[in-house]
Amino acid sequence: MNKSISIARYHPEQDNQPRLQAYQVQSDHSTSVLDALLQVQQQDPSLGFRWSCRMAICGSCGVMVNGIPKLGCKTFLRDYPDELTVSALAHFAVEKDLIVDMQPFLQHLNAVKPYLINSEQSAEPHRQTPAQLAKYQQFANCINCGLCYSACPQFGLNPEFLGPAAITLAQRYNLDSRDQGKAARMPQLNGKNGVWSCTFVGFCSDVCPKKVDPAAAINQGKVASAGDFIISMFKS
Amino acid sequence: MKIETAQPKRSDEPIWWALFSAGGVCFAVVLPGAILALAILPALGLTTGDSLSYARMADMVYHSLWGLAGLAFVAAAICLPLFHAAHRIHHGLHDLQLGGGLASKLLCYGLAALTSATGVWLLVKAWVS
Ligand code: SF4
Ligand code: FES
Numbered sequence: 001m002n003k004s005i006s007i008a009r010y011h012p013e014q015d016n017q018p019r020l021q022a023y024q025v026q027s028d029h030s031t032s033v034l035d036a037l038l039q040v041q042q043q044d045p046s047l048g049f050r051w052s053c054r055m056a057i058c059g060s061c062g063v064m065v066n067g068i069p070k071l072g073c074k075t076f077l078r079d080y081p082d083e084l085t086v087s088a089l090a091h092f093a094v095e096k097d098l099i100v101d102m103q104p105f106l107q108h109l110n111a112v113k114p115y116l117i118n119s120e121q122s123a124e125p126h127r128q129t130p131a132q133l134a135k136y137q138q139f140a141n142c143i144n145c146g147l148c149y150s151a152c153p154q155f156g157l158n159p160e161f162l163g164p165a166a167i168t169l170a171q172r173y174n175l176d177s178r179d180q181g182k183a184a185r186m187p188q189l190n191g192k193n194g195v196w197s198c199t200f201v202g203f204c205s206d207v208c209p210k211k212v213d214p215a216a217a218i219n220q221g222k223v224a225s226a227g228d229f230i231i232s233m234f235k236s
Numbered sequence: 237m238k239i240e241t242a243q244p245k246r247s248d249e250p251i252w253w254a255l256f257s258a259g260g261v262c263f264a265v266v267l268p269g270a271i272l273a274l275a276i277l278p279a280l281g282l283t284t285g286d287s288l289s290y291a292r293m294a295d296m297v298y299h300s301l302w303g304l305a306g307l308a309f310v311a312a313a314i315c316l317p318l319f320h321a322a323h324r325i326h327h328g329l330h331d332l333q334l335g336g337g338l339a340s341k342l343l344c345y346g347l348a349a350l351t352s353a354t355g356v357w358l359l360v361k362a363w364v365s
Pocket of ligand 1: 141142143144145146147148149164165168204207208209210211212213214
């Protein structure tokens, strides 16, 4: 079946703003948006977009499909019988066509020290019970695709906001029984660009392709930050 | 984009968030109950004639709960809901890009505090007179 798709093209040295260009692609029941982009690239090698795994694992193929953040490889043309417009992820600077600058996102992830912090130097494995694992496991499924940042109106208004994935990652390590780094991570969450920039819109959790539920993590983070606030009153 | 290395300042938001949360509970539980008991049921004639009489009300407000019932009611039906609303308006202004800074904070929470104080003052004034 022939299907027409519109793609937002943008060449920073030539264009003032992205412009839509229509292409024809072959589509059947299993054609993903990423497959369609690969077909378009055969017709027009100047089209720029990112992808790698084709199986919703690498997190690099995020785009807006009809204005909603989606993974190109996990979104299918069959679900869009009418119009289909693909554009670059919202709230990020476009480098070319569908490629955005993910640097701010990576910096936010980095700011929360997203790794196990544990001063014990033991060669033994750190054992964990299933209950201890269950506390953070869902939050550990993030693939760093950035869709939640495109969905978040607060990140759109304030790019300094740590944002859903970074706060989820902080929560993921704070809840890990093997970790001792919570005190080092809390200052980032306690600041005005930490958990408190969130107004619980919840769209991040709707768009997350891995069902991580970042909105829940942020709200757990708010409770943790409020607790930290009370403790700090007694300390000073 | 600056690299986040410095530790950010602690936000005072937990205070407002706590008031917002408490106000939300009051909005959901106390206010509907109060509207039912003070407005809808009497209007439908489902209460007895003197259940809202001055003597009974004054006794309840000033004497039950060790004399704190009136204060508890003003807090739960007026003050906390006001802070809940103020918080929403403050963040709503930020979303509309009309505020969200110190000015809107002072305005929103200031008005909530002022109106709350007025409620408490009226209660206390009626009490001592
Ligand atoms: S939380 Fe979900 S939407 Fe956000 S970066 Fe991780 S996988 Fe993507
Ligand atoms: S190509 Fe890897 S997530 Fe889509």
